[in-house]
Amino acid sequence: MMSIRDTIIAQFQGVAAEQKRKLATLTDDLKLLHSGLDSLSFAIIVARLEELLSYDPFEANESQQFPVTFGDFVRLYENRP
Amino acid sequence: MSPISDGPLSGLGPRLNPLGADPIYFDAGPHRLFGWLHRAADSDLGVVLCNPFGYEAICAHRGIRMFAEALAAIGVPALRFDYAGTGDSGDIACDTNQIETWTADIAAAASALRHSTGVRRVCLLGFRLGALLAVRAACESIDALIVISPIMNGRRYVRELRITQMAASLRSEDAVSSEAASGTVEVAGFSLSAASTATLAGIDLERMGMPLTSEVLVIDRTDLPTARTWSEEASRRGAQVQYQCLPGTVEMFLTAPQFGSVSEEMILATKDWISRLQGACLPIETSPAPEDVSVPVLSLAGNDASPDIIEQPVFFGEDTALFGIVSEPQLNERARRGVILLNAAVDPHFGAGRRYVSLARRWARNGYVVLRMDLAGIGDSATRTNCRNDEVFPPQAMADVRAAANFLSTRYGVQEIVLGGLCSGGYHALRAAVDGLAVRQIFLINPENYFWKQGTTLKDVQLAEAVRNPGIYRERVQSAAAWRRLLSGRVNVWRILDIYAHRGFLALESALRDIARSLHIRLPSDLGSELEELRARGVQVVFVFARGEPGIELLKLLAGSVTSRLSGSCHVHLIDGGDHTFSKRGPWEICESILTDELTKLAQAPQPTSTLRDSGTRLRTLREKSP
Numbered sequence: 001m002m003s004i005r006d007t008i009i010a011q012f013q014g015v016a017a018e019q020k021r022k023l024a025t026l027t028d029d030l031k032l033l034h035s036g037l038d039s040l041s042f043a044i045i046v047a048r049l050e051e052l053l054s055y056d057p058f059e060a061n062e063s064q065q066f067p068v069t070f071g072d073f074v075r076l077y078e079n080r081p
Numbered sequence: 082m083s084p085i086s087d088g089p090l091s092g093l094g095p096r097l098n099p100l101g102a103d104p105i106y107f108d109a110g111p112h113r114l115f116g117w118l119h120r121a122a123d124s125d126l127g128v129v130l131c132n133p134f135g136y137e138a139i140c141a142h143r144g145i146r147m148f149a150e151a152l153a154a155i156g157v158p159a160l161r162f163d164y165a166g167t168g169d170s171g172d173i174a175c176d177t178n179q180i181e182t183w184t185a186d187i188a189a190a191a192s193a194l195r196h197s198t199g200v201r202r203v204c205l206l207g208f209r210l211g212a213l214l215a216v217r218a219a220c221e222s223i224d225a226l227i228v229i230s231p232i233m234n235g236r237r238y239v240r241e242l243r244i245t246q247m248a249a250s251l252r253s254e255d256a257v258s259s260e261a262a263s264g265t266v267e268v269a270g271f272s273l274s275a276a277s278t279a280t281l282a283g284i285d286l287e288r289m290g291m292p293l294t295s296e297v298l299v300i301d302r303t304d305l306p307t308a309r310t311w312s313e314e315a316s317r318r319g320a321q322v323q324y325q326c327l328p329g330t331v332e333m334f335l336t337a338p339q340f341g342s343v344s345e346e347m348i349l350a351t352k353d354w355i356s357r358l359q360g361a362c363l364p365i366e367t368s369p370a371p372e373d374v375s376v377p378v379l380s381l382a383g384n385d386a387s388p389d390i391i392e393q394p395v396f397f398g399e400d401t402a403l404f405g406i407v408s409e410p411q412l413n414e415r416a417r418r419g420v421i422l423l424n425a426a427v428d429p430h431f432g433a434g435r436r437y438v439s440l441a442r443r444w445a446r447n448g449y450v451v452l453r454m455d456l457a458g459i460g461d462s463a464t465r466t467n468c469r470n471d472e473v474f475p476p477q478a479m480a481d482v483r484a485a486a487n488f489l490s491t492r493y494g495v496q497e498i499v500l501g502g503l504c505s506g507g508y509h510a511l512r513a514a515v516d517g518l519a520v521r522q523i524f525l526i527n528p529e530n531y532f533w534k535q536g537t538t539l540k541d542v543q544l545a546e547a548v549r550n551p552g553i554y555r556e557r558v559q560s561a562a563a564w565r566r567l568l569s570g571r572v573n574v575w576r577i578l579d580i581y582a583h584r585g586f587l588a589l590e591s592a593l594r595d596i597a598r599s600l601h602i603r604l605p606s607d608l609g610s611e612l613e614e615l616r617a618r619g620v621q622v623v624f625v626f627a628r629g630e631p632g633i634e635l636l637k638l639l640a641g642s643v644t645s646r647l648s649g650s651c652h653v654h655l656i657d658g659g660d661h662t663f664s665k666r667g668p669w670e671i672c673e674s675i676l677t678d679e680l681t682k683l684a685q686a687p688q689p690t691s692t693l694r695d696s697g698t699r700l701r702t703l704r705e706k707s708p
Contacts, residue, residue, distance in 0.1 A: 019333045021338040032251060035162035039137070039268070040335050043241050051305055058244055066247035 028071030104394035109189030116162030119153035127200035130161040135271030143344035178276035185688030187218035219292035224507035230330040235281035270434020270664040390445040397488035402463040405454030408445035419495030423506035427471040429460030524623040595641040609643030616650040627659030
């Protein structure tokens with residue numbers, strides 16, 4: 001079974017391929033702004049992760065701000081209450 | 082009054098035009114809507130295509146056009162249209178409940194289709210949010226329904242839009258909390274009012290009553306199929322439902338159009354289903370004579386402060402049918418000044434966030450004749466033979482721009498032309514002016530290129546990337562973690578070296594070009610020399626940049642010390658808080674005001690302005706604005 005991190009990486013890679021975008025190397029300190037994906041891409045990723053992980057951190061916490069780095073994004077899901 | 086058509090393509094009747102579809106306006110309650118009527122003879126069945134929301138409609142513009150063309154090709158007339166406040170339709174108040182309004186617009190479109198073609202049966206074909214609206218609009222007078230990648234739950238959709246909005250705000254320090262608190266959502270320059278999001282949040286198609294149509298085709302997403310349960314329930318209640326999962330939703334609706342693609346499978350499935358429906362129609366003994374409800378003029382009333390204007394769809398061009406919308410003042414404007422707005426990337430002529438519509442209508446009220454047009458292969462223009470659709474830098478763009486200028490001059494008597502656009506639209510304006518087109522002013526909003534070699538692809542390392550990216554890598558040189566990744570092979574070293582090499586080459590080239598200019602040696606592809614030549618011809622150049630855009634750094638690199646010598650003829654404006662497309666309303670309003678001021682100043686006697694000086698670290702600009 002894939003780890004949460006690997007699941008997230010797979011989604012980032014999948015959306016980048018669908019949208020013909022060049023994905024930056026996904027490291028924890030990578031700013032999502034510089035990932036090569038746009039805001040639409042992130043919305044797709046969050047929707048797909050909700051389907052896969054049965055969890056949407058933005059529905060669970062309506063005041064949740066969008067994570068700044070890839071590491072922040074992963075932790076949002078790993079630290080699920 | 083038929084659409085205006087000039088050149089070899091003129092002389093066609095009101096129901097024929099080079100593109101095989103008629104641009105029309107029709108009434109929807111108090112609003113006037115724009116649409117394209119794809120005619121077909123002797124059909125009992127017609128289809129109304131219902132757009133997705135916002136940027137998805139931009140992404141899917143060509144795809145939806147292809148759906149309509151495919152239906153007309155099998156003998157089924159199709160009407161695709163812009164909801165009130167979108168595309169080329171009339172404006173609406175910003176607090177309008179768009180969900181209720183757009184649902185009513187669909188009903189009006191169905192009525193317009195019946196009256197203009199004589200069809201007695203109407204099928205609604207809705208895409209994404211358009212599918213949700215189509216389900217709401219389906220009533221006893223709608224005979225069939227097709228929903229493609231439907232939004233099933235409005236609350237979830239609003240949440241997705243808010244996530245998109247939040248992610249977009251990573252590029253600025255603006256918080257979205259105030260917008261969230263007010264209930265409005267603004268994504269990529271498209272807004273849903275608080276009333277709209279409140280209505281949407283209460284819509285769950287699975288809990289709604291089934292639509293009163295007996296024939297339903299559901300084409301669901303393969304990655305996130307959400308409509309199966311609803312489809313099964315519709316079947317249980319007696320509807321004839323065909324359910325399919327087909328790929329292509331992300332590529333067609335959620336990918337920038339220059340990188341997206343149209344799902345041929347979805348089009349084929351739709352054609353097959355409609356063909357069966359059409360074949361099941363009872364023979365018609367007599368059909369009512371179609372009424373021509375299409376008066377292709379949109380009158381936009383002003384008020385005490387601003388005059389009325391009219392808009393009209395036009396075709397022009399010598400070898401290829403080019404399309405545009407002309408906005409002009411009702412009263413005869415003696416100066417006959419004209420503005421041509423050029424496509425940003427492959428966004429259709431109304432522009433992302435409908436920015437070009439806003440500019441065109443404002444400037445028409447100020448007395449200008451404004452043409453927002455599609456280059457060949459983009460939006461609603463035809464595509465040249467052996468050329469691709471949706472090319473950002475089409476090889477014949479200059480011919481199209483000349484055709485537009487010639488059209489405004491001969492048809493509208495325009496004597497002074499201003500040319501401009503966002504991103505590649507600004508690029509084309511610059512190239513046209515340098516190429517010798519007689520223009521008075523050009524404006525470039527966030528250009529990312531000043532030169533483009535045919536054969537280059539958008540994925541190649543562009544100058545903008547070379548200017549933008551080194552900042553990231555400079556930070557990482559100081560990062561121990563970054564060095565560990567480099568040494569462990571987890572970094573694309575060649576790409577970094579490529580960017581730095583490109584940057585170094587640019588800096589060296591800039592210095593050499595400065596030397597050549599000082600020696601009066603005219604090098605090819607020299608932006609500095611080109612700007613000087615434009616000044617000598619009396620062409621004013623206006624740059625508007627969002628702070629942080631790479632285009633201004635490129636301007637300094639490629640134009641070199643010329644930027645410090647330009648006086649009066651080249652204005653550079655920096656706006657805080659904007660992004661590449663000025664998607665946020667505040668910065669966009671500043672941009673619009675700046676451009677309007679520049680047009681106004683152009684119309685008055687020219688006055689000397691401060692010389693721009695390059696301090697070595699930044700350009701001092703005439704105006705730096707914050708929202």
